[in-house]
Amino acid sequence: MSIKIEHISKSFKDVSALKDISFEVKEGELFGLIGPDGAGKTTLFRILTTLLIADEGMATVAGYDAIKNYKDIRNHVGYMPGRFSLYQDLTVEENLEFFATIFGTTVEENYDLIKDIYIQIEPFKKRRSGKLSGGMKQKLALSCALIHKPKVLFLDEPTTGVDPVSRKEFWEMLKRLQQKGITILVSTPYMDETALCDRIALIQDGKILEVDTPQEIINHYPKKIYNIKADKMYELILALNAYEHNHSIYPFGEYVHYTDKRGDFNPTELIQFLEGKGLKNISIQPTETTIEDTFMELAR
Amino acid sequence: MKRFIGFIKKEFYHIFRDKRSLFILFGMPIAQIMLFGFAITNEINNVDIAILDKSKDVTTQEIINKISSSKYFSNKQLIENEAEIASVFKKGKVKAVLIFENDFSKKLIKENKATIQIITDATDPNTANTISNFTNSILHNYQQEINKDIKIAYQIIPQTQMAYNAELKSVFMFVPGVMTIILMLVSAMMTSISITKEKELGTMEILLVSPLKPFQVIIGKVVPYIFLSVINAIVIIVLSIFIFKMPVQGSLIMLGAESILFIINALSLGILISTFSETQQTAMLVSFMGLLLPVMLLSGFIFPISSLPNILQIISTIIPATWYIIILKGIMLKGVGLAILWKETLILLGMTVFFMALSIKKYKIRLE
Structure with a gap:
C-alpha cells in the first residue's frame, strides 16, 4: 500500500472537516479524490503531507507514519498545493533549480522524468513564473513537484482554473507519470475528469461516500x-x-x-x-x- | 550545504527584484542619516557664546581668537562679572559661557595647569553637548600647539557644566540612534516580512514538505540580511565620518563585532515576529509598533533614559537597542573597549541567544 488512511478525523474549532475517513491507495495507482469545494480534500492532503496532524486515526505514506516519520515523508513525496505556490519573482528556470537543490538533486539528474512537461514551458524559461498563463503555471508547479523523483505525488486541485484543453493534457501527463511508477493522489471538484483514474473516492462534508473504479461507481447507480x-x-x-x-x-x-x-x-x-x-x-x-x-x- | 547555498541564492533574487525592499534597504539609511545629520550640523554652526575673561592676558586672548576663528562659534559677547552669566542665558542670547580663571597665564607657567569653565545651556541637550565637545577639542588643539616646544607639558583643564539640566546623563547622539533604528528596521522588519511573505503566498507549505530543516530555513533567511545590514552599518559609519566628521574614538573592529551581534539580535526578533504573524501587513505592523517605536522613544535615542518615568525606564532595560546604543556611544564617543562595555555586551548576547532559541522553538514545522 502506498497510502493508508485509517479512521482519520479532523476538526477546526467547531467545524468538523473530516469524519472518520478510511481508504487505501495502491502502489502505482492514479487515484482521484472527487468532491465539491469545502468537502475536506485539502485538509486530507495536508494531513497526508504532514502539514497537519489528525485529531484521530492514523495515516501512512510510502510506509512512513504521517506523525512519527514525518521527515521521511517529506523526503519522498511531491506536493503541489491547490494555490499556485511557486516564487513568482523567480524565473521558470530558477524555480526549478531551487526546488531541485533543496531536495538535494539537480535538474539534469531527473530531467527525463519531467522532460515531457518541461519541454512545453522551456521556451519561457527566462520568464518570471508570476507572468505565466494558468496552464503553464500548473506545468511548472508539476515539474517542481516532480524534480526529486518522489515516490508519491500529491496534487491538490491541479486543474482548477485551467482551460479545458490544458486540463485534458494535464491528465494525459499524469497517466504517463503513473507509468513511471509514481503513485499519484489527485483531487478535483470536476466530476468529468475521473475517467483516467484507476480508482476514485467520492467525498462530501468530510465523509467518504464511495471508493471504487469510475465504471463500478457508475454501475452502482440504481436508476435509469x-x-x-x-x-x-x-x-x-x-x-x-x-x-x-x-x-x-x-x-x-x-x-x-x-x-x-x-x-x-x-x-x-x-x-x-x-x-x-x-x-x-x-x-x-x-x-x-x-x-x-x-x-x-x-x-x- | 548545497541546499543552503541554493536557498540563500533564492533570497538574494527576492531582495534584488523587489524595488520596495531595495529602497528600504539602501535608500532609507542614506536618507535618514542625511536628514538627521544636516538638521544637526545646521544647529552647531555659528552658535553664540559669551566669554568672561578674568585674567585678560596673552594666553586667554590667543584662546579667544582660536575660538572666534572657528566656524562653530560667533558673535561673542564679553561680560565682566559672574552675575551677568545668568542674565545672558535667560535672555537666550548665548548658548554657552566660557570663564577663564584669574591669572590664567601665570598659573599655566607656574603650576603647569589652568582652568577654563564651560557653562552650557542644556535645555537643548544635544546642542549643549556638541558645544562642549567642540570647545574641548579647540582647547585640546591649542594645548598641543603650545606644548610642542616645551619640555614640561602645560595643561588647560576645561570644566564643563551643564546649566538648567544638570542631571543630563545620556545625550541625544544621532549617529548611534540612527544606526540602531536602521539596523533594527532592515534586520527585524525585512526578515519578518520575507518569512510571512512565504506563508502568505503558500510557498511555505512547499518548503515544509521538503527535506529542509527549520534551522536551515531560518539561517537561510537570516544570512542575506546579516550581509546587507553590515553593508548598511558600514555606509552609515562612512557617511558620518566623512560628511559629518563624526569622531570614532574606539576600535572599528569592536564596533563591527558589536554591530553584528545587534544585527543577529534584531534578526531573531524578526523571525520571532514571523512565527506568529500570518500576513505581511501584520508582520510590518508588529515590527513597527513592537520594535521601532520602543527603539525610537525608549532606548535613549530621542529622550534621555534618565528623564523617562520609572516604569518606562524599566521597560527600556528589556529593549536590546538600549544596550546597543550605550555600546555604540561608548565606542564612538568615549573610545572605551570591552573592559568597560562587557556588561552591556553580555546582556545583548544573552538576549540574542534567548530570542534565537525561542524563534527556532516557535518555528512551526507544520501549518498549525
Missing part, C-alpha cells in the same frame, strides 16, 4: 436517467418539481437529468404533464449515467 429538454429551462425545472413521481432533477448542460420513483416510468405521461404546464418542444431520452449523477445520488 432521462435527458429532458424543453423550450424554457426554468419553467421546465419548476414543472418537474411539481410532478409527484419525480425522484431527482438536476440541470445538466442544456438538459435536465431526471429519474423517476417508479420502476415502470412512462415518458409519454410526463410529456402530457409538461404540456399541461404550457411547455413546448419537449423531448425525453434515456441517457448514460455519469459520475456526477452518482455523486448527486449519494450526496442526497
